[in-house]
Amino acid sequence: MKSLTKLNKVFYGIFIFIIIISVFSIYVMNYTEKNTGNKEKIIVKVQGKIVKDLPLNKDNKSKVYKFNFNNNYGYIETKNGKVRMLEMDRKICPKEVCSDTGWISKKYQIIVCMPNKITVNIDSNKEDTLDAISS
Incomplete structure (x- = not known):
């Protein structure tokens, strides 16, 4: 039972890490497009x-x-x-x-x-x- 709880904590940690990386990537892509793209x-x-x-x-x-x-x-x-x-x-x-x-x-x-x-x-x-x- 204790190993299952540890596994859940690791799973949630990895899940939260992936979400943070995804949000950061979207922010960086939008920031880069605003500063370098569509300059007329x-x-x-x-x-x-x-x-x-x-x-x-x-x-x-x-x-x-x-x-x-x-x-x-x-x-x-x-x-x-x-x-x-x-x-x-x-x-x-x-x-x-x-x-x-x-x-x-x-x-x-x-x-x-x-x-x-x-x-x-x-x-x-x-x-x-x-x-x-x-x-």
């Missing part, structure tokens, strides 16, 4: 070179960033996990296709200003849900 950022390139590398703003409040190119400057706005290029002077960007593109929020979307060789896109390690049938 805005990449602004001029002539293929990165001129701005900014965090994607997830707040409701708008943030505007200035970037320089070819002795001129442009502005991008980020809000609610989206980004857009603001209008530039018509002398710099005559057709304003880049600002007419509007908001982008997916990593496969891109804003392009051909006359100034500017691209704006979202870089993320998060996988987008684009299916194989879409074209």
